[in-house]
Amino acid sequence: MAALIFLLLLYSSKNSYAFQEKMSTLETEGLRHSHVFQISSLLPSTVCNSSTKVMNRKSSLEVVHKHGPCFQSSQDRAKVPSHAEILSQDQSRVDSIHSSLYMNSMEEMDAVTLPTKIGISVGTGNYLVTVSFGTPGKKYALIFDTGSHFTWTQCEPCAGFCHDQVEPIFDPSKSRSYANVSCRAATCNQISAEGMQQDCSSSTCVYGISYGDSSSSAGFLAKEKLTISRSDVFPGYLFGCGQQNQFRKGNRVAGLIGLARGKFSFVAQTARKYKKIFSHCLPSDDSLTGYLTFGGTKLPKTIKFTPMSKSFQNTLFYGLDIIGINVGGQRVPIKSSVFTTAGAIIDSGTVITRLPPTAYAQLKSSFQKYMTSYPRAPALSILDTCYDFSRSDVIIAPTIGIVFNGGVEVDIDFSGIFYIRNESQACLAFAANKDANDVAIFGNVQQKTYEVVYDDVKGRIGFAPGGCN
Structure with missing residues (x-):
């Protein structure tokens, strides 16, 4: 009996180590798709x-x-x-x-x-x-x-x-x-x-x-x-x-x-x-x-190009084709037709990225599931998903990636995920268009820290992370 108990304890101990190792792997994988930062780093x-x-x-x-x-x-x-x-x-x-x-x-x-x-x-x-x-x-x-x-x-x-x-x-x-x-x-x-x-x-x-x-x-x-x-x-x-x-x-x-x-x-x-x-x-x-x-003499080696959308060739704007959004490393369930109905452009003068109403609703829902540890804060103008970080020294938020034609994913820098009024009101820096037929706009907050390359002769836009910080 004593030998049997010893074997069971040994088996349990081995499984405990295996369980802990598995949990450690899961935690590491989770952090790989998370931003961990101090709220003070986002204050002016x-x-x-x-x-x-x-x-x-x-x-x-x-x-x-x-x-x-x-x-x-x-x-x-x-x-x-x-x-x-x-x-x-x-x-x-x-x-x-x-x-x-x-x-x-x-x-x-x-x-x-x-x-x-x-x-x-x-x-x-x-x-x-x-x-x-x-x-x-x-x-x-x-x-x-x-x-x-x-x-x-x-x-x-x-x-x-x-x-x-x-x-x-x-x-x-x-x-x-x-x-x-x-x-x-x-x-x-x-x-x-x-x-x-x-x-x-x-x-x-x-x-x-x-x-x-x-x-x-x-x-x-x-x-x-x-x-x-x-x-x-x-x-x-x-x-x-x-x-x-x-x-x-x-x-x-x-x-x-x-x-x-x-x-x-x-x-x-x-x-x-x-x-x-x-x-x-x-x-x-x-x-x-x-x-x-x-000029394009010294483009970074890490750059990835996506074709410009042909839908906007006869306009002032540079078009993009969005094919999906990832939150925490997982694809948000949005039908491709939601993005193709009106298309998308990239714009240096628009602050907050605008998405089709259905796409924004799905992004918001997915994002909120990761943020349940933080109390909600009132909406700020057009931004309706806001949090109170005043009681937290370190914030953990999921990564958000915008995926463009060709599988080019722009993993938004953590400074581009929130629009900060103060520690008590930090809002998801995305908003919904009024109508599904309104063009989506990739705004400048989400472009932060990327070198964004416009090549209008070859009809492509490139993104390279870590461009200026």
């Missing part, structure tokens, strides 16, 4: 920490957040819009993108009666780069936008109105390389074809561009020397010399540089040098810097 810093990566890149500009310490003083940051205002502005941009694409589809169906084109809302315009205009060159901070196609900056004498900006306003009379475009020039006639207002003033070509959030710029179409770096100089660059300009609250920038498709876009005007290739990396935190790089 007041000190700017510049990255050295942009300094080592040819044909690159430093990217900063317009509300962060790398661009604004503490006094300026005290005047920034509230989170509710930021998200409201973001919704304005999304609404104008949806309206623009709807109008574009109407034009294709009706080639006789063309509806009025609606400009894309500038929205929050989170990210800035600094370029130089004129001879001698003067530096200006501009919003860079993959959903806009026109470059403009405020100009003296500001015959109408110029909003407050950080740098002195550009004065074309002090530049040796500035030249207005004549009304008789073929370039002037192109303005209306690009969806802007066209007029003349004393034989000088006048442009007008209105955005979906009441932002606008009107002034002279002109040519000027645009400088990116010592080796990247573009004489005769077409841009808008704004005399009557209006931006939403919180924008103290000089203007905008458009990276979308279109005859006036930066991508089109520099195609001979950069071959319609550019990439950007948006930092994980507003106090960090990223980069905007032109």
Whole structure:
């Protein structure tokens, strides 16, 4: 009997070790599909920490957040819009993108009666780069936008109105390389074809561009020397010399540089040098810097490309084909038709990723199953899945991966999973579109820390993790 008991205890002990080993394996596997982080790591810093990566890149500009310490003083940051205002502005941009694409589809169906084109809302315009205009060159901070196609900056004498900006306003009379475009020039006639207002003033070509959030710029179409770096100089660059300009609250920038498709876009005007290739990396935190790089000479080895969606070839936007979403390493049960109904685009100016209503509901449901340890918090504007982390030092959240055509999965950085108001209100940084027929939008929060490469000649978009942090 004693021998039997000994054997049973030995067997039980061996099974216990096996059980513990199995549990350890399961825990390790679970953590592999989880983000473990301190909530403090997502809270804003007041000190700017510049990255050295942009300094080592040819044909690159430093990217900063317009509300962060790398661009604004503490006094300026005290005047920034509230989170509710930021998200409201973001919704304005999304609404104008949806309206623009709807109008574009109407034009294709009706080639006789063309509806009025609606400009894309500038929205929050989170990210800035600094370029130089004129001879001698003067530096200006501009919003860079993959959903806009026109470059403009405020100009003296500001015959109408110029909003407050950080740098002195550009004065074309002090530049040796500035030249207005004549009304008789073929370039002037192109303005209306690009969806802007066209007029003349004393034989000088006048442009007008209105955005979906009441932002606008009107002034002279002109040519000027645009400088990116010592080796990247573009004489005769077409841009808008704004005399009557209006931006939403919180924008103290000089203007905008458009990276979308279109005859006036930066991508089109520099195609001979950069071959319609550019990439950007948006930092994980507003106090960090990223980069905007032109040309494709040094693409990272870890990059994976997905084809651009052919559904958006005749628009300003860069389209993507979403085929699925993973949460905690598991595919969320969403029918493929949910994503193909309206398609998807990628946009640097949209903050929060928008998904078809059915897809968002399934994502939300899957995400909530992993977050039951944390108390819920009230909704924040368009964000309805929020948590109170004030009693937790370390947060464990499931990974979220967006899967694109070709099986390319973008595993969202933990800084792109939550939109943080404070420790007591951290919200899932995704939202639902109003209608299943509205295009999905892959927003800039979810793009954080990835080098995102746009190759419009080969029709592909690449993603490489760990791009700028």
